Amino acid sequence: MGKEQKSPDHVAIIMDGNGRWAQKRGRPRLFGHHAGAKRVREIVEACPGFGVKYLTIFAFSTENWKRTQTEVSGLMSLFRRYITKEARALRDEGVRVRFIGDRLRLDKKLQALMDELEVLTQENDKVHLTIALNYGGRDEVARAVKRLAQDVAAGLLDSDTVDEETLPRYLDTCVLPDPDLVIRTSGEARISNFLLWQSAYAEYEFIDTLWPDFDAELFGEIVDRYAGRDRRFGSVDTAAE
Template sequence: MKPAHIAIIMDGNGRWARARGLPRSAGHRAGVEALRRTVRAAGETGIRWLTIYAFSSENWSRPKSEVSDLMGLLRLFIRRDLAELHQNGVRVRIVGSREGLEPDIAALLVEAESLTAGNTNMNLVVAFNYGSRDEILRAARAVAMEAKAGRLDPEKMTMEDFAARLDTVGMPDPDLIIRTSGEQRLSNFLLWQAAYAEFVFLPCHWPEFGPSELAAAIRLFEERDRRFGSIAQEAVS
């Protein structure tokens, strides 16, 4: 069965650029082109949910020039691609903290969400200024405040109640998480939501990713035996 929700850790822009004697900024620009290819390919494949790890809460520690370049690419992507996404019925949703963002960046994120809010063909979730530990901590704080105010009984709280306080409320958990560049870790991405996700780690760097790599990852997913903590049916019978 095809995955309904694919999440991607887009890794390797800098290494791709270094291998070609180019500045890291060239790798990030090539990564944006790979993102465009992937969004189109996911839509053509019938993937309903695509989540991309665009900028983590830890990425602010990178050199200021690189952060500035990444912010410029985000601005360019939204201004250049938002109309096409909207025309193709793609709903854009942003997850991550909005606190402390530059006003024009925050406004662009709101514009992307509000313009596409009614679209139903596909959901593109952009994890921006996102860190899963931060997300879980913010949810825990919200629960604590509600319990303190007497609006919530902690003893009756369910996993669904907690998930409703996460940034991803209303979204299905990812079925498949893809990471490029050969690294095999989550890097603080969707820790709660990835509890039963399948993982595919590809050796290619993100700028090299495209429809064929997406199709290969989906084929690997379809070969997996997903049991969600139970045992295979043939072992029961």
């Protein structure tokens, strides 16, 4: 008798391939980023039907500042427009939005829009959408360790009690469950500094599809494949022996 199949509670996505998608069509990279932003809405709306409660998307990494000034400026403008345009729809559809990453390098207007969207949707519970913006896994851990060290220095935390259950309380994702499934689009098979601590036991799917072509049907197929996996978290399935 097999174990009951279960959909992932938390799916994280590295949304890769916008630039290549645009270039294949002879268009500038920002055209692909706009197409990718539109695809987010479809995947968010599909989550409840697939049993996915939490969705985390990698929108802009700490390394993405190395791109051309034109592309970076265009992306920041896109983020501002996306938040402004989608805010009320996200609220009305029961989506709670959170942002993770270091906000200090982002412009003040964008920071204000992020804060407003979080407050606007804070009572929602249908889908928890987390947007990683100016986010890097190593940067997140470094910031968490700094806050932990400050608490130790202030006498708020005993260093002898620090263990692997302590650090997660200082991470950007402290109120979220760890991801069960991480998907990366565009054919690249690397994790690119995304949710390094949180994904220690996540299942991974690396697919060739470029992000603007990633639709709800494909999302459902990947969720179904996840449900068939045997997740033992280091233990042994004695029933199979």
